[in-house]
Amino acid sequence: MIFAQHGPSWKPKLERLLLSQLIDGVIWDPREERVERIKEIRSNDENYSSVKHMVDLKVYYKQFASSIPKRLNDLEYFPEKDIDRAYLRSTDNLETLVEKSIDFQLGFEVDVIMAPSLYLYSFNDRIVDKLLDTWEIFYEQLEEKEVDKGKFVSIIFNETALENKSYITDFLDDFSDIANKFDGIYITIDREKNNNHRHDFNPTRLNGMLQLIYDLKNLGLKVVIGYSGIESIVYFAVGADAVGTGWFYSLRNFNKEQKGLEPVDGMGRQKKRYTSMKMLFELAIEEEILSVPDHLQEELYGKILTGCELDEKILVGNIEDISFNEIYEQYFESLKQVVDAITEKGSIEEKISFVEQLLNTADSNIKHYNESETLQRINNRHIRNYLNSLSRFKNDNFIFI
Structure with a gap:
């Protein structure tokens, strides 16, 4: 849920x-x-x-x-x-x-x-x-x-x-x-x-x-x-x-400064981001998606886009035509696709196995993106840390997959 x-x-x-x-x-x-x-x-x-x-x-x-x-x-x-x-x-x-x-x-x-x-x-x-x-x-x-x-x-x-x-x-x-x-x-x-x-x-x-x-x-x-x-x-x-x-x-991330529990510094300019559950990453649309060279778009967009309503506007490529409210809705739409798929699994072994597959696919997609002729690079450190944590959890609880 x-x-x-x-x-x-x-x-x-x-x-x-x-x-x-x-x-x-x-x-x-x-x-x-x-x-x-x-x-x-x-x-x-x-x-x-x-x-x-x-x-x-x-x-x-x-x-x-x-x-x-x-x-x-x-x-x-x-x-x-x-x-x-x-x-x-x-x-x-x-x-x-x-x-x-x-x-x-x-x-x-x-x-x-x-x-x-x-x-x-x-x-x-x-x-x-x-x-x-x-x-x-x-x-x-x-x-x-x-x-x-x-x-x-x-x-x-x-x-x-x-x-x-x-x-x-x-x-x-x-x-x-x-x-x-x-x-x-x-x-x-x-x-x-x-x-x-x-x-x-x-x-x-x-x-x-x-x-x-x-x-x-x-x-x-x-x-x-x-x-x-x-x-x-x-x-x-x-x-x-x-x-x-x-x-x-x-x-999506609680910390004391942002939530007014302690003094806070100024915040930076908000970027329009696309939530890719194929990469498990929120990509800045202008810098990390629309900057992909034309001859690589079909290949890399297939590793980024997740079948959301916003995808049509991404393919057109006009950042000014994309509103922040559409960005927010796409985040929920993309997340829901994956959450529904996880919760449909019956056992914890099935859930963990499915999420590990998602993580490995995301890791592979990010590496492929980084090895292509793109102007930006995506940091996949979080993917390794998620996999590390799941692996330790399985060992601690004698869960064998």
């Missing part, structure tokens, strides 16, 4: 995605838009009733003194006090936070009720105990209110936390005592900003993420990972149920 990660300039983009049936749901962000406006637009467009709805509460903004909460400050559930040690020591604070969060989501008419999440730098943080306490309070209040909706816990952590499998194992051991009370978990990874390769993922950390997904699935939970991009194909390979992703790159 693919959920649209709600973000800026959302209305026309969601309308296109819903009309084309390219998404299964929306993960709403009350930081970005007034709740009243969201409700009004949903009530006037029946297409919204055809998909699932969740809300990312984002109370963790109160853990960062310099954060920019935007519209969150207007919402009753959002804490007035900073979430620090003093705040967390008070059971009354946690109970009030949970109660108001539940009431807000019921009023928002979601399909899944989400527990408030706390930001972790490590799965060994002291705050983990308070997070688990919050989840227990969340379950107890839902039972008292007799809420008949999906119950999801929620967590956000720095990607460096994925390096220590021992800490993750300890966390899962503690969580396993209450995991059966919930239907699923929503995960956000705070990615490091210093990676200039937009699809890359440190293989050790990615391997830790794959293991976490697999272990959570073995606890009987549905797993949804927010703010994901092309790397989501390896999440689905090990059993993830859904990802949240979006039109802007900042909705």
